[in-house]
Amino acid sequence: MSYVVEVDRLVKDFGDVRALDGLSVHVRSGEVFGLIGPNGAGKTTALRIVSTLLIPTSGSVHVLGRNVVEEAADVRRLISYLPEEAGAYKNLSGYEYLEFMANLVVDTNEAVEEAVVAAAKISGLGVRLKDKLKTYSKGMKRRVLVARVLMTKPKLAILDEPTSGLDVLHSVHVRGIIKRYVEEEDVTVLLSSHNMLEVEYLCDRVALINRGKIVAEGSPIDLKKDADASNLEEVFVKVVGVV
16 A cells, blocks of 8 residues: 555654654555644654654655655645644735745646635635734634645645634634545645544544654544543543543
């Protein structure tokens, strides 16, 4: 079987601190794969390495067969990444921001226009996209940022805490965006989240990380069955050992 993401025996050290300790993950085409674990477990470090933003200490990562270190430029053309603390240019309107970002990714005016139209639909913000981003709520900004990630139909969308800090209504909207887009387009998603409801709703498979290692992996249904748990929060506590 070919994979969109292949992470093999990945190690990342920051000085004397080992953030990732032999991590191995394989993400299939068309699935939503979730990385969950306590703070400091290594989730964001793993996503940044897959995104070509960090260089591993050892091990390897491939995205659609491309090595993220040796073929970083090729990988960047295949992916789109949303950091947890992503920002946007507050003095641009929503439309201006999306057009600016599209111009960094696609090559023709027609492709830029198509991407912006797609982003407008994805965000669901309608006429508010004419307003400057500094007038947006946090939830509205996040919707624009998620739309920015998905508008060019990347082969792999990497989302770090996509609904972090959002209220219930905006969280539901963002999760719906991701769910629909994966179902309708040829997009694979790798995400991290602390929201177990979100993980259970979105993810086809999940890997639980603790201290830089995978401690459990499988579908949400299988993980709950194996841990004799009624929800992923219980699985998390039993497997990771958080009390």
